[in-house]
Amino acid sequence: MALSPAHAAMVSGRNGNCSALWDIGSAAATPGKTKTTLTCRDGDQSCDTDGVANGVCAINVNACVGEATPDCTPDTLSSLAFTPRSVKKLTGFLPPPAFPAGTCGTPGVVSLSLRRVPKNVDKPLKALKPSEKVTLVMKSKGFVNKLVVQCAPCQGDQCGTTTSTPVSAPTTTPPCPLRESPGLPYEITLSVPATGSDLDNGWTGTSHNFPIINGTQLRYCLSGCDGTNTFECTGKGPTGEGSINGETLGAPLPLLTAGTPVCVVNRFQPGDLTGTFNLQTGEAGTSSASGNLVPLFSDIYLRTTFPEVCPRCNVPGGGGDLGSVGKCSSTAKNAGATCRVDGKTQVAGQGLYLLSSACTPLGDAPPTSLDIELPLTTGTAKELVGPLPCSDASGPQTLDDNCGAGTCNAVCTGAACVSQDADGNCIDAKGGISQLCCSSNTSLPCFPTKGGGKISRTGKPVIPGGPAGTFAGTFCIAHTDSGLINLVTGLPGPGAVLLPATASVTPSP
Secondary structure: OOOOOOOOOEEEEEEHOOOOEEEOOOEEEEEEOOOOEEEHHHHEEEEEEEEEEEEEEEEEEEEEEEEOEOOOOOOOOOOOOOHHHHHHHOEEEEEOOOOOOOOOOOOOOEEOOOOEEOOOOOOOOEEEEEEOEEEEEEEEOOOOEEEEEEEEEHHHHHOOOOOOOOOOOOOOOOOOOOOOOOOOEEEEEEEEOOOOEEEOOOOOOOOEEEEOOEEOOOEEEEOOOOOOOOOOEEEEEOOOOOOOOEEOOOOOEEEEEEEEEEEEEEEEOOOOOEEEEOOOOOEEEEEEEEEEEEEEEEEEEEEOOOOOOOOOOOOHHHHHOOEEEEEEOOOEOOOOEEEOOEEEEEEEEEEEEEEEEOOOOOOOOOOOOEEEEOEEOEEEEOEEEOOOOOOOEEEEEOOOOOOOOOOOOEEOOOHHHHEEOOOOOOOOOOOOEEEEEOOOOEEEOOOOOHHHHHOOOOOEOOOOOOOOOEEEEEEEOOOOOHHHHHHOOOOOOEEEEEEEEEEEEOOOO
């Protein structure tokens, strides 16, 4: 007997099993005996996140484990696998681990183009037909959950802005080279979660305790391991236009330092990223040919005359999350361009920013660029030993800290410690983790390099499919062409980062 469509936030598996669920938000789905079907009409804002009839449906989908439904109590899964096609079709998607219960992944977007009749775009359009059907599958022993997704032509009011020719679906990142046998570890994706990060720049302390943007990803093609007998993999992460990592490390980074707004675009320097990843222990050391995880050109846009620290990716309806499709705000060079949210962060006093690498910022003047080589490890990073550990061609670092007659050895208070995380770390009002503060001003963060002290950061293994681990790194930052940025931040000077990450490994198809 056919079942009528019903709005269902969560899609159960075969026979109503809710051990793992597809999260389709407010979209309408039709359940069947062995699969559930989601047919989205182009421009239907309940399922098409770009909100317009443009020949393409951009459909948000996520996966969750251990979520109870009104008619079902979930069983505990020992493992959970996703077919390679499912992972490839869900751009930006990161699967959840099989446990603990109540855990969801990072949502992805299925982009499906309507079929044009005739195919030849030089001939007049006669009709638009439904897209291909994509089947998303997750499974475990004794459990399977299939979701079939398709885009259909618009109807009624949804067709108000239909284009005569379907636009191309958003470009998906190209896959890694196929391995010699199906099922071998194929690609690893490292993704930054919402909490646990910390970025400290310069010696003044005003640019310490920033979070790293939630949703930032690094991707590496894997070789040299089979995941069964050999676990030490070599990773190669191509960068640049059309590569699996693209041209930038995530979305632009909004920093509000002592009232001075800057937007930082971190461009990859030319060349592939390389590293090693132990899929069993989670130990990782990532490097480029020059010995660093991520060699970057950090373009710094001063934004004192703009209402936003960085351009936003505005999603129709004012909501949205990672993977949502929207338009670049008016402070972007490409204002109004289509964007996909690939980062989000809180900015003190300004609330949530939904960000996209597609939205390039404008600035008060042309950006100044820093050459930063960022070495990261899941072990202990190389220590920076004082006094004055960083200098550049313009001269030495001028001070170790901004503590005056005080010392950098105090527990942080005030705005530098508005809350504490589960490990007892102080969380700054900016969102990052406070390390140390000045004894003369316990709300002012600092580096303890005065008198020969050292800057030390320690990571934690990043086990694929497990909870988040942490990459740690220390580095030096040269001066910029902006005297204001140098003065406020304290450049040249040290930098340090704690970069939490979850890891997901895709098997070779």
